[in-house]
Amino acid sequence: MNSGIKIVRPQNLLENLVVVDGMSAAGKSLIAPIISSFERSELWRINYLNDYIPTICALGAMDRDAASALLNIMADVDIYNLMIARDTNFRSADDSGVQKNMLFERYHERLSGKEGAEVKSDILRKKPILTMMVHYLFGNSEILFTSFGKKLKLYIVMVRHPLWLVENWYRGAWHERIGRDEREFKLCCEVGGHVVPWFAAKYAEEYVRLAPLDKTVRVISSLLDGFYAQHENLNEQNKAKVMFIPFERMAADPWSFINRMTAALGTQTTPNTGEMMGKMRLPRSFDMGELGAKKTEFDLLAKREGLTESSRMLMRGICAEYERRYLS
Numbered sequence: 001m002n003s004g005i006k007i008v009r010p011q012n013l014l015e016n017l018v019v020v021d022g023m024s025a026a027g028k029s030l031i032a033p034i035i036s037s038f039e040r041s042e043l044w045r046i047n048y049l050n051d052y053i054p055t056i057c058a059l060g061a062m063d064r065d066a067a068s069a070l071l072n073i074m075a076d077v078d079i080y081n082l083m084i085a086r087d088t089n090f091r092s093a094d095d096s097g098v099q100k101n102m103l104f105e106r107y108h109e110r111l112s113g114k115e116g117a118e119v120k121s122d123i124l125r126k127k128p129i130l131t132m133m134v135h136y137l138f139g140n141s142e143i144l145f146t147s148f149g150k151k152l153k154l155y156i157v158m159v160r161h162p163l164w165l166v167e168n169w170y171r172g173a174w175h176e177r178i179g180r181d182e183r184e185f186k187l188c189c190e191v192g193g194h195v196v197p198w199f200a201a202k203y204a205e206e207y208v209r210l211a212p213l214d215k216t217v218r219v220i221s222s223l224l225d226g227f228y229a230q231h232e233n234l235n236e237q238n239k240a241k242v243m244f245i246p247f248e249r250m251a252a253d254p255w256s257f258i259n260r261m262t263a264a265l266g267t268q269t270t271p272n273t274g275e276m277m278g279k280m281r282l283p284r285s286f287d288m289g290e291l292g293a294k295k296t297e298f299d300l301l302a303k304r305e306g307l308t309e310s311s312r313m314l315m316r317g318i319c320a321e322y323e324r325r326y327l328s
């Protein structure tokens with residue numbers, strides 16, 4: 001490698017970026033369509049390079065300058081492609097598709113519309129908002145803040161009570177699928193002769209010997225610890241860009257969060273916002289009795305699967321911490 005070469009992206013097309021992050025079942029697909037309904041906002045996108053590049057960089061396996069350049073190039077490519085409906089999701093059943101986000105007419109019209117310099121001028125003049133969805137990356141996503149700088153206007157971290165997160169992860173059998181299922185696309189690492197998911201690289205030996213439910217509790221605990229630690233370590237300017245949104249609070253009082261988002265983005269809601277909220281059944285009540293019932297369900301699962309006492313203690317700890325932070 002020639003150390004005298006620095007990979008850069010000197011020009012800039014995108015000016016307004018939102019990152020939506022969080023674990024499976026935390027509510028990312030609840031909030032992203034609402035953001036896409038705002039004025040000047042485009043269809044939210046999942047581009048797995050935005051997961052892979054920060055992950056590889058955080059593991060120390062990628063040059064930071066190259067990572068930063070690639071992230072910025074891909075963001076500019078994404079906003080340009082959206083403006084001409086290239087690589088846009090028209091699958092009617094997909095949550096990220098134009099139909100489910102009530103944006104079919106906009107993007108269908110763009111398929112046969114203008115392109116090139118005229119679209120570039122539109123982007124620079126109108127300053128559209130790109131919403132990028134990533135997956136439980138916070139904790140390892142510092143490169144997104146340094147790479148995007150002032151164009152990153154808002155970093156949303158969706159969180160939810162660990163009882164729901166653990167159940168979803170365990171029922172999804174991620175402990176069996178990652179690194180084995182050909183239709184599963186998460187990064188893995190080889191550590192000490194073991195192949196483990198990227199997020200378990202620092203505790204690979206422990207990960208491979210844990211039973212499935214113990215493994216799930218360990219993963220969720222580690223990821224949540226990473227969320228809290230990264231937020232604590234951000235400088236004040238970047239910390240102000242981060243919005244933790246508890247699923248339970250968002251469900252019951254969505255407008256308090258929506259108003260904060262539109263203010264941060266310098267935009268406003270549209271008639272589509274209210275319609276999308278109706279499709280998402282927002283607002284909806286959250287009865288604390290549901291929490292009690294879920295705890296009973298988990299206790300039965302833990303007994304059936306032989307969850308160890310150390311994992312039970314870990315689970316009690318992350319539940320108590322979540323309730324202290326977001327439900328008290």
